[in-house]
Amino acid sequence: MALTISDIAKLSEVSTATVSRVINSPEKVSESTRKKVMEVIKKHNYQPSGLAQSFRTKKSKTLALFIYDIDNPFYAKLIKELNKMAFDRDYTLIICDTENNKDRELEYINYINQNKIEGLIMTEGISTDHFNKLNNNMYLVCIDRDLDCELPYLRVTTNNRESVAKAIEYLVNLNHKKIAFVSGPKDVKTSIERKNGYLDIIKKYELPVDGDYIYQGDFKRESGSNALDYFLSLSELPSAIFCSNDLMAEGLLARALSLNIDIPNELSLIGFDGVSKALYKPLTTIKQDIHGIAKTSINGLISMIEGGVKGNTVKEISGEFLIGETCRRLKSGEE
Amino acid sequence: MALTISDIAKLSEVSTATVSRVINSPEKVSESTRKKVMEVIKKHNYQPSGLAQSFRTKKSKTLALFIYDIDNPFYAKLIKELNKMAFDRDYTLIICDTENNKDRELEYINYINQNKIEGLIMTEGISTDHFNKLNNNMYLVCIDRDLDCELPYLRVTTNNRESVAKAIEYLVNLNHKKIAFVSGPKDVKTSIERKNGYLDIIKKYELPVDGDYIYQGDFKRESGSNALDYFLSLSELPSAIFCSNDLMAEGLLARALSLNIDIPNELSLIGFDGVSKALYKPLTTIKQDIHGIAKTSINGLISMIEGGVKGNTVKEISGEFLIGETCRRLKSGEE
DNA sequence: TTGAAAGCGCTAACAG
DNA sequence: CTGTTAGCGCTTTCAA
Numbered sequence: 001m002a003l004t005i006s007d008i009a010k011l012s013e014v015s016t017a018t019v020s021r022v023i024n025s026p027e028k029v030s031e032s033t034r035k036k037v038m039e040v041i042k043k044h045n046y047q048p049s050g051l052a053q054s055f056r057t058k059k060s061k062t063l064a065l066f067i068y069d070i071d072n073p074f075y076a077k078l079i080k081e082l083n084k085m086a087f088d089r090d091y092t093l094i095i096c097d098t099e100n101n102k103d104r105e106l107e108y109i110n111y112i113n114q115n116k117i118e119g120l121i122m123t124e125g126i127s128t129d130h131f132n133k134l135n136n137n138m139y140l141v142c143i144d145r146d147l148d149c150e151l152p153y154l155r156v157t158t159n160n161r162e163s164v165a166k167a168i169e170y171l172v173n174l175n176h177k178k179i180a181f182v183s184g185p186k187d188v189k190t191s192i193e194r195k196n197g198y199l200d201i202i203k204k205y206e207l208p209v210d211g212d213y214i215y216q217g218d219f220k221r222e223s224g225s226n227a228l229d230y231f232l233s234l235s236e237l238p239s240a241i242f243c244s245n246d247l248m249a250e251g252l253l254a255r256a257l258s259l260n261i262d263i264p265n266e267l268s269l270i271g272f273d274g275v276s277k278a279l280y281k282p283l284t285t286i287k288q289d290i291h292g293i294a295k296t297s298i299n300g301l302i303s304m305i306e307g308g309v310k311g312n313t314v315k316e317i318s319g320e321f322l323i324g325e326t327c328r329r330l331k332s333g334e335e
Numbered sequence: 336m337a338l339t340i341s342d343i344a345k346l347s348e349v350s351t352a353t354v355s356r357v358i359n360s361p362e363k364v365s366e367s368t369r370k371k372v373m374e375v376i377k378k379h380n381y382q383p384s385g386l387a388q389s390f391r392t393k394k395s396k397t398l399a400l401f402i403y404d405i406d407n408p409f410y411a412k413l414i415k416e417l418n419k420m421a422f423d424r425d426y427t428l429i430i431c432d433t434e435n436n437k438d439r440e441l442e443y444i445n446y447i448n449q450n451k452i453e454g455l456i457m458t459e460g461i462s463t464d465h466f467n468k469l470n471n472n473m474y475l476v477c478i479d480r481d482l483d484c485e486l487p488y489l490r491v492t493t494n495n496r497e498s499v500a501k502a503i504e505y506l507v508n509l510n511h512k513k514i515a516f517v518s519g520p521k522d523v524k525t526s527i528e529r530k531n532g533y534l535d536i537i538k539k540y541e542l543p544v545d546g547d548y549i550y551q552g553d554f555k556r557e558s559g560s561n562a563l564d565y566f567l568s569l570s571e572l573p574s575a576i577f578c579s580n581d582l583m584a585e586g587l588l589a590r591a592l593s594l595n596i597d598i599p600n601e602l603s604l605i606g607f608d609g610v611s612k613a614l615y616k617p618l619t620t621i622k623q624d625i626h627g628i629a630k631t632s633i634n635g636l637i638s639m640i641e642g643g644v645k646g647n648t649v650k651e652i653s654g655e656f657l658i659g660e661t662c663r664r665l666k667s668g669e670e
Numbered sequence: 671t672t673g674a675a676a677g678c679g680c681t682a683a684c685a686g
Numbered sequence: 687c688t689g690t691t692a693g694c695g696c697t698t699t700c701a702a
Contacts, residue, residue, distance in 0.1 A: 002470075004678090004680085016679085021688085030688085048449065054386050057681070070414060070415045071411055076405050076408075079405060083405075280589045352674080356697095363671075364672085388695080390696075393678075675699095675701105676699085676700105677698095684691090
């Protein structure tokens, strides 16, 4: 059996309180006893029981991440970053894979309450109903997401609207006029913002774009492929398509390849996220600063937890427009 | 503050012991008191503190997963399955992203010891030195991996050798003779087994294949692309290439596309894993039964933990050969 | 079938 | 600066 604090206390000929101090607030212990105790600790490779510490302090040092699509490489990367940063700050991160399923969410909420999870990071796509059941001293961060809930929270987001606007404007500068847009799911904040960015530029340049050039996708690869089929069914094919995420751009590109449609020569394409790799040509896209998002989220969350303060704040992280090889400049006059 | 067991005891006019029994072994309580207590529990939505339970029983109900490449979609899917199954069995799964870094591993091993993690699932690519530091009542499962360690463990693996042999034989039956192979990293068990499957068939049919047709990759996408460049530099291009995982096959395919090499008309291609989606044509591949692997791993691990037994066992899960559209039948005589 | 009581390993007043 | 002591919320003998 592993040694306990009282074993160490006996071996060091001090009290358990002193051992505890050596571990948690060494400055409160005289150098000589600290040394003495540390030696014993080292010698026996004593490690305090995390279970006992958590129990005693009522702090689990655990965070939970709500996510609904681990398969999306954007989220896979985000998980990687968050997990790493949490661990580096001595917190454990639990992945709650909700699959957008309400029962699942509820189970996780119960889990969170039972296990004294200290903070929650939420990503898109989760229903809102259950969140009142959260312990109301829960600390919250929402990444790219709005939450209808009494609890205040930190919102971390990419500047979706401006980034998309920039990308669309880039197409305009390449003389594109017939620019189509593949959106994400209807009620999702990021979807809406990205679409607004598109509409901003359409309006600004008074481009002749009607509803036909907007296809509602769902952020999944397949809807990109469906989008292309839809646009092909129109009387006038757009000359450029913006997809609201890379996954859909990939789907669209794959479909184009299989139909022998040359990108960018016949069709220009832009994505969003900056996580595509499998393509034969680098995708022009808006790269989200996943590292920055993760860092802001974890640091923000932990400082709320440790400072005991909450508040509604928004931190916007800039996306980076990456020019790949999937857009072509139209000759003037060309459509 | 949340209610505690003694609050419930008072409200139900029984002892805490009885409340505990109602929760953990209701059969030991008379129906009437059980009902009475359950009502109070329901009414107040009492949830026992997981922290206290873990502390008291010294069972964290937590498993850890060692992984080094969350980005690889095979692992992303595996994580998803494992996470879900663990949760369904009331265990928490912690993701230890080692990044193949020894210090990181050591930190995680310490974490595991401190927090009384009950079981460990390991995947490929982790060094072996630290594992002696593991509490020696740790329960272990290795997925597709061998471990040099005193602890007995359950090994769960796809029948790599046979699956690859089957795929290569398929190429032979399509009249391919010049079949090249892109391996994974050198010392990794699955790499070796997959290569052996290839060599088995090469030998069986006495195919004229020398070392030139074997390229050592590293399971990353980029090495697939490099592999193609390498094969193109040979005096005789192979007519078919087997990649030891899908990621490398994707890389190779992307490179082929950008070089205008038609797959499968100029070159046949097979992968391994069954996780590719981004391709313009479905990849012929060996699909690993990720669900089965996860299920066997979690169930095996938990029954070891709860049964208190360990043992060296191997469970082989069959891969499924999936014929996509990346292989072509050669006319007899054609090379 | 139930209750009393001890104690898991640690931290945090409080007193000295 | 250090020790004593109480107690976190739960489970588990042991006795009744």
